[in-house]
Amino acid sequence: MNGFPGKGLLEGLAVTAKNFIGSYFDDNRKERLFTYQYPEERMPLPENSRTFPFLVYDGTPDQLRCTACKVCETECPPQCIYIVRDSDPNGKPLQRPKVFDIDISVCMQCGICAEVCPFDAIKMDCDFERSQHGRFEELVAHLPSLLKSNDYYHHIKPTEADRVDATRKRVKKPSPAAAAPAPTPGPAVAAVLSPTPLKPMSPPADILTEDEKRAWLKGYQSILGTGPIVWPLTTKKIATTPQPPTPAPAAAAVATPPASSLAGGEPWHDSGLDLAKRMELAKDRSLADRLMAAMAQLDCQACGYDCRGYANALAAGVTRDVTLCAPGEDETKNTLETLLKEAGKL
């Protein structure tokens, strides 16, 4: 090579010397020293940084935005979210989760739940210091610990929070079932949807030994209502059976759809189809079927019923409010309005 034999070696020495001396004259991490002395000195996290999800509530903790529509539970790739819908004393389902668990030892912080949530209810936090001593119970974040206020959200992610608030104001919806229950659906419909009470989530305090904890975990898995976890759960299964397949009491008359639509089944009941396709599928069907086709097909029970139930209620005139289908947003509301106008119900 060019130059005397030791030239490359000496150049190497020069570079390390420059770095050695340089590191003394540049302490503010501009040029050379790039390590943070962690506990004392913390790295300023950029606004977008995401760690584990949290549930946003406006004002008081029980005004939480989450309506337990279980979209995030379905879309979550590692299936680490578990939601059970709340119900008021006489068994009518509410738009609120009674149980909302995130197993943060499984969660890979991918942010898909925050992305797909139709109600901006779940957002990504940026607090990463959540190590615990235990592996089971301690690493499952339950509802109370997940709830954080909207101004906390503004505190950690100002621009994003402002943008979310702006969109929420533009699409003003009656805050679904804030404290008061939803417009009272007929007693018969309620009977269909009331889930039977479930075992308490946290294991009894006296479980100490390792295998007992393992037994509890096995029990925890069976609570999920799907028996031993066939992992990962397929979205198809959730869409059709909204609550755990505990033997629901005999379906009341109203709940059973009129015979004509039963014969052809419900081809439009698939959240993948867009509105036009669904309406086209339900073109020459009964009013209830066409109303149901307009829904967002998520059975998210944001309206207090499932899609079939809400369509029957609208058709039967039990309710006249067309804005309850939250995931459907405006397109569902307008189609419902036109359909009811044609049928002269509105």
Added chain:
Amino acid sequence: MNIAFYILAAVTLLGAALAVSLRNLVHCLLALVLFFVGVAGHFFLLRADFLGAVQILIYIGAVAVLILFAIMLTRNVSGTEGGGNSLGGAWWFGAGITAALAALATAAVRRSSLAATLSSPVTEQGIVKTMGRLLVTDWVVPLEIMAVLLTAALIGAVVVALEEDRKS
């Protein structure tokens, strides 16, 4: 001062005895090194520093490593199958011969003139200088012959290694 002599003598004899009787070949080598250290200690005791240093340099530094490589290259890597009962039945015969040899050596040393010349403790500085001058003046011919011999041995080793290399 003679306490040190007895300790060192004991160490040397122990080293020699172990070097012969141990089962594991590598242990024998280490016992041999202990023996060499004992001998070097004796040289230092007799104020012959140069000989002591040379003993350490040559015997421990080179000869022991040579034997080590010999063991590594001929035996399998673990080198565990040392000699069995090396003393064998006729141990008394061996003892007799060593006693005769020891007597012969002491007699020769006492009678010959060599003891006289080195008996007076020459100043330490002098030993190295006189040895150097002697080597280059009176004993230069044997020095040169040895040099030739060593280079021949070196070249021989290289040839063996090269021929080995070329074949594989």
Added chain:
Amino acid sequence: MSGSGLIQTQRLEVSLGPQHPSTHGVFRMDVVLDGEYVVKLKPVMGYLHRNHEQIAEKLTWLGSMPYTDRLDYFCSMTNNWAYALAVEKLAGLKVPERAEYIRVIMAELTRLLNHSCAIGFLLSDCGAWFTPVLYALRERERILDFFETVSGARMMCNYMRFGGVRVDLDETALAMARRLVARWPSFLDEFEKLITGNEVLLARMQRVGILPRELAINASISGPMARASGVAYDVRKVDKYGVYDRFEFRVPVGETGDTYDRYMIRILEMRESVKILQQALRDIPGGPVIAPEARLRGFKVPAGDGYARIEAPKGELGFYLVSEGGTKPYRYHVRPPSFINLTVLEDMCLGHKIADAIIILGSVDIVLGEVDR
């Protein structure tokens, strides 16, 4: 007992790994040594197999995107892009201009950090006590901070969506990227001064682990390894995917294909990537960053199958997807460049010493997440 003549040498069976300081992850090499020379070398992989392709069949199209970050966990952006490209090809989605530019910027930044760290790890295999690696990591930290500012996570970005990207680059992020890219030419000069002329390294890397051109082509080697052996093939120039045809950049190609060539090719590729980044950051257009018809929930891909590939830092990364028209892929297969580049490891290592085998493995630049999937 081998070796005729006076000196008998015994063959030594050594298994390097899976727990070994320099096998870049859980990777094992069963090596038969004659003295220091490698006589036989069998790579053993599979310690990090996570059943990625089977899981993908159970998840929705979007659900697999965060898992692609975990394939080659050094370059999560390029993995995302390859998967998004394959799905867009199947679904016929058109990506807006600005998103294409952002994708090129992210991919080239990933190439910079991957090549610099690969060289750094190669040097620490040669024994240079982590100094080059830490210089490379210093620059990588800045790029990872940029990724975190934009996508939210440093290494597991999950940033690209079908039809564009998830978050737009606002003005501060663009300024941060420009500042970042401006530092790289001086860093590369310092890196080269420390390494390229170093006599000890020249002696260690030149004529070591030579990969002949025909073997590279037959073993379908791709990426810097192939180009070092003289195979002038770069997917960016061949497929012209994304907006790569708008940028003026060159692709370095070597001749002998030994470890030194692979090292130099990576250095020259980094210099070309800096050129691409400067051009992309200069003329990035405005506009939306995601196609209007892209859907998040219930996204369906019309039935059919398709293969899309990009020039990932380690080689040609491809995704072969088969869709039944549902919300989940029927078959999902990844073409991992590291795995295929590893198949010729034995041919390169035969006849060299054990110290060379470690460097040759380092010059192949593998990441076990991608090798085992």
Added chain:
Amino acid sequence: MDAIFQLLQNSGAPMPEWLALALAILLPIVIVMGLFLTVFAFLTWVERKALGRIQNRRGPNRVGPVGLFQPVADGLKLLIKEDIVPGAADRVVHFLAPVLVVVPAFLVLTVVPVAKGFVPVDLNIGVLFALAVSTASVLAVFMAGWASRNKFSLLGAMRGVAQVVSYEVPMVLAAVVVLMAAGTLSSIGIVEAQRGWCGWFVCKPWGLVAFVIFQTCAMAEVARTPFDLPEAESEIVAGYHTEYSGFKFALFQMGEYVAAITMGGVTVTLFLGGYLGPGCDLPRIGWLVSAGWFFAKLGLVVVINIWARGTWPRVRVDQLLAFAWKVLLPLSLINIPAMALWYFLPNRLIGWIASAALLAVALVGLTRLNAGRAFEKRSYRFIS
């Protein structure tokens, strides 16, 4: 040692003769061991801080004010750690090896003059003793490698033995040149011979070449980068001390670092004029100034070691041995006639130039000779 003995004798203290002798022997040992153990602890701290700063990070700063108690913490940790001996290991030899690594490292200290009049034992064959003892570490390396019954440590041991043996010869020959100039083997004599303006041997052409050879061989002897093959982490895990843990591993580290310091001490004594320096002859505080000079020069040599460790990669085994036999050995052989030229030519200046010329010719010849497989200049074509 003898000076102390006289001091104790005529100090009139009521002391029997044998106690004075015992004290005279024990005192220097205690001083030297204490001094060099603290220097060892300090060196590990300096090395980790310096390497850190070279690599753009801070280096240890958690234990003690600026991380100063880090060596103490390391020592304590290794003391507490469980000492695992592999099942198949040869227990006796496995136990002895770390002991035998540390012993020669400290023995070399007996002849290194730390300050004016302060040398533990003034042997008249000082330097020869130092070089002889430093070869004894070869055996300890082999014992460690062979006793652990582990393939990696065996490879490491074989490499270590080959390396130390083949770098021993150029090192001794490089020292021979200094002995010829000083005319004596005793370390005090050598240091005194370097008095006067620019009297250090390193200022002579042959002295500079000998210094470079000696320093390279010392780094190889102690297995420091770029010659740290016996414990090449990336190839053979940790070489001969893979199977050691707990305090035995600490002994190995101590042996390695103390050997590096003592080799530095020998280099300083031979080439950089030991404790000589302006102000070392002052009446009462002279010996303190000379001690300062000695440790300053020792620091310089050690810094070179650390600097090289932070920059250069490792050499391969065959290149290592080839470098020793094909470059260092012939160079040190030619160095001897060059010194003779300098010594016997009447006019100092002509002598100086003549030896410098001879050495220059030798250097160029050697590089041309060894550049058989020169590093070819690579060219790359670009396709756009």
